[in-house]
Amino acid sequence: MLDSSTEIAVNRALWTVVNADFTDAGAHEAWAAEEFTWGLFDNPERRIGALGDVAGLDVIELGCGTAYVSARLARLGARPVGVDLTPAQLDTARRCQEEFDLPFPLIEANAEDVPLPDDSFDLAVSEYGASVWCDPERWVPEAARLLRPGGRLVFLTNSVQVTLCVPEEGGHAGDRLLRPQKGSSRLQWPGGGFEFHPSHGEWIRILRDSGFVVEALHELYASDEARTPEYYDIATAGWAGQWPVEDLWTARLAVTRG
Template identity: 60%
Template sequence: MTDERAAEVAHNRALWAVVNERWTDAAAPGMWARSEPVWGLFELPESELGLLGEVRGRDVVELACGTAYVSAWLHRAGARPVAVDLSGEQLATARRLQDGSGPRFPLLQADAERLPLADACADLVVSEHGAAAWCDPERWLPEAARVLRPGGRLVFLTNSHLSALCVPEEEGVAGDRLLRGYGEAARVHWPGGGTEFHPSHGDWVRHLGGAGFVVEALHELFAPAGRDDHPFYEIVTPDWSTRWPAEEVWVARRA
């Protein structure tokens, strides 16, 4: 890892300590209590999207898990998850919820770009608003491929490339015109914030193929009519995201 990337990772870790203190710690109990997995800012049900496939009996690694609510959902559905995150503060929230009401599964503090996990240990790697935005795709995708068994599935959700092009450089909410060049969102340094990665669709295909994946699907997610803002992450408005996709989910298979 270069000195520049190490500094970015350290800065992102510090940022998520603040985010956990201000927002995600309070939101986590409600997310853990859900009976069904949902996706993204507008909580679209897995039962409608069908992204994960059969998870019962599967070994799952959740990357950049935050407070690990996705792993909690997967555990209740019969999977064997390991939840990985860089932030000790977010994992402490997850551990508190495990102690309070369960379920219990391994929580691992680690960088998705350098996973302390064995080769071919997982059937499914999943990340919901995690690794795709906060980790270098040239680093985390090869790691995801390494821990997956042949034929294993990768499912990750991130901000849409279009939304990243429409958010002001000083941060804020996406508007109705392009504010960045097509390639300028590939690596974004937010003023006062962290470093994020928002490759174009073509770049995602290239990164995934280079890491040994075959792309199976790209789902562009819109807000359902009448859906309110997400309580703590306002990069788009419901009005914007009923007209344009706010998020995208990639589904790929390890060759």
């Protein structure tokens, strides 16, 4: 198995290219969104209620990318800190901070090893950041270290179903299983980066081993009015209206450690 440094280098190089081709151009729109939504089909937080009231909370976003999630949290009254390992993504985030006059700290670091003290945050969040691109055996314990006792972890990742149904060469998921669930926890797509897709049982084990109690698993679908996104086209709106395209987990750290 490759070591973590190799995975980091590959993923950083990938997201430097992705930022230049896609995410930099879409960052302004993502930052300008008036409502907090989750995932490819903009499921509204007001309906899901995964975050709860974040006003006054210290929040760390693990794998923040262009930091639009942190921006939305800041507008809700939180004090976010964004962490990402790709300088190009953070450059885009800083430009958006200036455009929207919404400053908060941004740190270049791997979410598996964050240079911040223990017990610094009330909430840790990841939307398609560390939750997909970092080893959960490393980043989930790191999130636990960073959280204060009783702190919460909320993260969004690909659903198990879509991971098993996306063609290896890319494109939309179909209605057939294309790979076994066993052995799919760590994947590298042709020409892509390293992704991590544990099963539900594996996620529960990892969370429990890190001291978390699972609060909820929200399986996200596309609404009847949703349109298929042009970017990150892993599933059509029709597919995501039948099967969950994303898993949104919420967990709470035990009040006492150990």
